[in-house]
Amino acid sequence: MSTNVQNFAVANLRRRPAAMEVGGFVVGFDPATSSPYVNYATPLPGAEPTAADVAALVSAFRDRGLKPRLEFAPDRAPEVEPALRAAGFGVEAVHEYLVCEPGALSMPPSAGGLTGPLVAAPTTEQEYVAIDAALSEAFEGEFAASAEGVARLRRTQENGGAVRFVSAPEGGCAGGGSCSAPAVGTAELAGIGTRPAFRRRGIGAAVTAALTAAMFEQGAESVWLEYSGDGSRRVYERLGYSPQGTRLYMALEA
Incomplete structure (x- = not known):
């Protein structure tokens, strides 16, 4: 396909x-x-x-x-x-961009060293706020944590998409991400981020796999994503994602 x-x-x-x-x-x-x-x-x-x-x-x-x-x-x-x-x-x-189909998904081993549920869906306003703050930190201030960001995460979860996160031992969020609601048979997984103090523990892989599985459970025929470097690409490929094409970003600066 x-x-x-x-x-x-x-x-x-x-x-x-x-x-x-x-x-x-x-x-x-x-x-x-x-x-x-x-x-x-x-x-x-x-x-x-x-x-x-x-x-x-x-x-x-x-x-x-x-x-x-x-x-x-x-x-x-x-x-x-x-x-x-x-x-x-x-x-x-x-x-x-990389694509994963249901038969290709490989669930990773659990991320070690964290208390509580490994990957969870947010249910409280505090959890949405913590996820937005963690993603802002993970992407080094590319976007500021904000009420608008929290609202977008909540809309994603409530309107057929998915938001997932891993709790930090001291509370709050160690890492998380989101996936759009499916459309035309596929869904876009985006914004997977882990706070610097919790990297290299398998959090990104666990969140990615959980989000992908959630979309397949909703009937999506595939999930696609873009990666930020060779390291993240290897993580996604181990989960069952493979390259299928490219996307072009263009802007008018003046």
Whole structure:
């Protein structure tokens, strides 16, 4: 089976609070934050945008004081990158994505040295707050812990996705992550993070496996993710993930 991450990206952005379509693009605006990692666009598969389409897309971002930014699988919309480059967009990154299907998932051994349940779903506001704070620390301040971040985690869990975490011995969260609700047969697992003091204990692998299994239990035919380095890729491959394609990140800085 080939996981169509571009169809998923379209479906997922349409679930955003203020989603809109402009010139063959879906834009997932969220008024609760100005983060470019939350507010971005993706093309419809097969889109062939004109200069006017791209200009309308840029205006939709500029009107809201946001940086025009896109994430997409270029093989599903090959005409998009040239059109964006012609308008001055540059490439932020190219990320390979990995996919896991139910028969391939391999559950890891438990992470040692931690008390309480190994991996759990949050049930209290305090737990959501602790997860958001731990992820902020894990990603070295790339985003600040906030009430908006806590609310997004809660919405993910309540709207068909999953949030999982491992408790720290002294309380709070040692590490965690989330997975979107399934769409078009697949789900995106993102934001797996472990606080520096608790790394190399198998926490990331345990959380990843638990989230993946939760999506399969809900009927997803696959789960996909992007990795941040060779070390994390090896962890994911041991769990049953394998490469299937790339995603392109582009933004207009000026």
